[in-house]
Amino acid sequence: MKLPLVIVNPASASGATRRRWPRLASELRAHFGPFACAFTEKAGDAMRIAEEEARAGRRFIIACGGDGTISEVANGLLRAGTETELGILPSGTGGDFQKTLRIPRRASDAARALCEGRTQLIDVGRANYVGFAGRKEERFFINVASFGMGGEVVARLKKGTTRLFGGRLAFAYSMLRTVFGFERPRVAVSLDGKEEIYLDVINFCIANARYFGGGMKIAPEAKLADGLFDIVVIGDMPSVEVVLKSYSIYLGTHLSLDQVSHAYARSCVARAVEGGREVSLEIDGETVGRLPASFEILPSALRVRCPSI
Template sequence: MKIGIIRNPVSGGRSGRARWRDISTALAARFPQRELRETASAGDAARLAIELVEAGCELIIAVGGDGTIGDVVDGLMRSARPDTVFSFIPTGTGCDFARNFTLPHAPDALVRHIAEAPVRRIDVARVTGSSSGGQDALRHFANIASVGVSGRIVEAVNGRGRRVANGSLRFLLCSVREILRYRPEVVRVVVDGEEIFHGPVTVVAVANGRWFGGGMHVVPFADLADGLLDIGILRGTGKFGVLGILARLYSASHVGHPLISFHRGSVIEIRPVADQHLSIEADGETLAFDRLRVEVMPAALSLKI
């Protein structure tokens, strides 16, 4: 089997680079016929995925965090062979998509697990909308897209400058800071043609997977292969009320809270009220969209994990 490897060389910082040495050795032992590509800037992973598909690779492995995984999935869905088999090795800050699976940590065991795993089909979500420049835009995601303070948090987590923390702690610190700064955005949420919410929100999460934000179990009912998307809405409230809910997200004890509702559907639209700016992210990467239309693509991704 010819495989293509797409690696984000800055994913995970020093620990990610150290881990890559063992991962690379394990991949060489299991997959002698392989091509390696490394990203250098945003959007590279999707482009490289398309190039590797065109080069005849039968399996594409993403090595990086949620952003790298999401970009590679986006590239596969845009490629001439969207059924090309996909896998991943998590090395990033949050690694939330990986939380949907039970995976060994040791590099040699993880690579062996990938080599021996059967191919399964899971859903993908397709996002369409208008970019901030007024152009039609398209993106696919594997895990979660969201609107609200989560978009601000992702921008802060990915921001340049000196890092005071990494991993889940970095997400937590950025979450507290951005919640204290955030003013609720006012949106309309439409699911399968029916308006289910109109008003200020803290977060609207459109979920294929269950986790985001470095381990927040935000939509615990989500299923990667049920042909539907789950929506979690946290209504706008005071800053300290949001911080109290934040503490519950890691254990999923926010379920049943009166400010939170859950919904399910195939097509979800999130629109701003008036000309308000929306803060949007997908798979841990900021999207410069002014509104979202998310549609599930049932069993669209061939996953080997």
């Protein structure tokens, strides 16, 4: 049987993973055991490697990096269509998905969780949308997809803010830079095939897991194995109010706000109402394209190694 494979993104955490890898590898060998290793060089490599290795019979593949790396590896496994299990060795900027799974950040503890943890089947989202080239594209997501301000915040974040701050402060800084002057898009949305409703939104989130944006508890009630998305909509509120109430999103107490709505759904279809207005879409912390888009839940679609708690 093939050894577990660790797919390492050395560029994650603004390049810090490259420096950390010798220590991470040592902790993994000490607390997990022998493994094989592959390094990514560019975006898309983790997805390609994961798919190829899963098809070749690799039964356990571990993503070492941030949310983007984890999402790429998950996409590769899902495209392969095998029962290969996903593991996570955290080394990124945001670390949102690992929070829902309660994966420890410390390398030795994460390695023990990979060794002693249990296999859990989790739900996955499937998104169809318009990519940057103007063609229809498809992508799976394990954490959160969102459109509105979220896509623009992520785009700004990728321009280098993380090098200045890192982690939660980077997301907060990018949000502050974006919110003032952000033009609220008007969108038409249908949940579970019901009649369209029209909304002016700051952000519209289709959540499979609980956290996004560097620790924001956007969907505090989300469960990874309930067969449902948590739909969380931050409506049209003044920019100053968005900033003042952003702390409630980090705490997960925002669902009680008048301008925030919450629903459950198995599918969602969304389009921009204003002619020619592009509404950015981000998936698992990466800007991937724009509306129109559709989202569908795939129950129990992915095997993930979780801590035994």
